[in-house]
Amino acid sequence: MLSERRLQVLRAIVQDYVGTEEPVGSKALTERHNLGVSPATVRNDMAALEEEGFIAQPHTSAGRIPTDKGYRLFVDKLAGVKPMSPPERRAIQNFLEGAVDLDDVVARTVRLLAQLTRQVAVVQYPSLTRSTVRHVELLSLAPARLMLVLITDTGRVEQRMVDCPAPFGEASLADLRARLNSRVAGRRFADVPSLVEDLPEAFDTDDRGTVSTVLSTLLETLVEENEERLMIGGTANLTRFGHDFPLTIRPVLEALEEQVVLLKLLGEAKDPGVTVRIGHENAHEGLNSTSVVSVGYGSGGEAVAKLGVVGPTRMDYPGTMGAVRAVARYVGQILAES
């Protein structure tokens, strides 16, 4: 087990390295933090920390930099989440309150996160699967062609075309619309299938084909998870990464373009609080030199989607975690209000 002082040394190394972006040596450490011991002692501690794999040196005769393992320990044990200051909180709230619709909420959230953390922000649109149905609408576009519109409690709207096997009268349409809504409005997506199961039986034989088609389209829409979309912003912040540029930034940009990758990334974090995945903890190898800080957010108590930031492993973890958490909280509030 590492002594208390060694942990302090590790903490100091992480803080200094994040601040200066340069390997930190024993002398500089003792000068900037009053550890009460000499550089030589710190050197011994450093040797021990290196032995354990928490820090490393880029070349012999350079200072030390934290490893992924070192950052992990720092995040888990040595640092808390730095809360946002009241003025910052107000600014967040004001900025988000100006949003006019769901797209705008998401867009503003992305900008906000990118600005606050000076990193790349990723916000997932509120997912369908955990939401509830607010309303289902059916429009007749042509005698045998309907449009199905699904509105969720988070304000998201999905529409689908339905080609009917047979013409469908206005009266039947109104009937179906009414029955459908009385059964599913306000219900959770997961419950819908069993609630509409026997619906075709209430209709004439002629109309049953169409009703079934509509229902299956509806169910399809509900489960269609790959419709999950997300918005990204602040990619310009990637240019602050390092000096060894193209190599670092290229794979990250590529990973960011693969929405599937990002969705998987966000999906993996099951923790109810803020989740941090550091460097090689990210499955995708393009993101091996980045850390992802994410958290779920939602309109009620429950999380319906995730948001987070992607940045260099050398990031200000407490600050970033604080910003992510605060933004998620306020977005949740905004969604609940609208």
Added chain:
Amino acid sequence: MLSERRLQVLRAIVQDYVGTEEPVGSKALTERHNLGVSPATVRNDMAALEEEGFIAQPHTSAGRIPTDKGYRLFVDKLAGVKPMSPPERRAIQNFLEGAVDLDDVVARTVRLLAQLTRQVAVVQYPSLTRSTVRHVELLSLAPARLMLVLITDTGRVEQRMVDCPAPFGEASLADLRARLNSRVAGRRFADVPSLVEDLPEAFDTDDRGTVSTVLSTLLETLVEENEERLMIGGTANLTRFGHDFPLTIRPVLEALEEQVVLLKLLGEAKDPGVTVRIGHENAHEGLNSTSVVSVGYGSGGEAVAKLGVVGPTRMDYPGTMGAVRAVARYVGQILAES
């Protein structure tokens, strides 16, 4: 006026520079292109071209590179649009045909353009203003709260909440819905305002307030140009730009994040064909070292939106223009079918 041979020299310089990314000297030119003259002659021509501002040299004793003005001449006079090969055309068509809805069409188009040109692709969603109305739907969410859904001929769906000044009955709602659709369905956005002007008069005094509110929301939606959205892809291609990295890529990424900037950029190109804006011809200074190749596309004969690519001024103009034109054409077809 420049002699024929000097134009050939300029063309050769552009082609070589685009290929090698390195300043091209007189000797290399005569070797790679059989101009039938000696390096010394080419040097004289180069001096003349430099005098006129078509080419420049980075340092005193380096080869020449084209200036923005040189590229401009090249694009206007020296090179045509390189058509896509039949296999490429088939690939484009196949790729786009798999799309399931408008979002998907746009997303696929972005990917396709980015891959074909190996540059950053920008695709504007089909704009509302020049489209026609397919259907307007009104849903009652609460006694005094409606949802207005607008469906366009390009498959785009816009929805808005409407808070009514007074409760609005189901019968009135059905009435308004029917009247509204019979007037505006199939009509162009621009014509809608005059078509619905006198609609409130057909209703009871009680309902007129609500009807007016609905109408003004509808008109608002129609003109709301800033709702114009676009999708970007292929930013990873920026890493191929050059070696002098952060400086070049940073402002470009920033410009790309400013959707307003991009929309303005695309909007400026009035040419019915493929438009090329080179280097400083772009108003936004972050894009001063890039060229933008754009073209309008649409479901019918008329353009309803733009798409294009952003890349280094040193790009393969004929190939890029060919790709952009081909993609626009096929997207138009897809939109017309759906």
Added chain:
DNA sequence: CCCTGGCACTCTTCGCACGCGAGTGCCAGA
């Protein structure tokens, strides 16, 4: 009049040696 070969000149780039300084590891002593 235009093209060509030759020549001197300019600059960038690369390799190399050198010295500096930061930082380390280790050891003996308190």
Added chain:
DNA sequence: TCTGGCACTCGCGTGCGAAGAGTGCCAGGG
């Protein structure tokens, strides 16, 4: 267990010289 001292390692910046690419200019020839 901590400390001060000391020798050692290496990366980095600097200066210099050679090499190479490319140019501009000029005089001669078709």
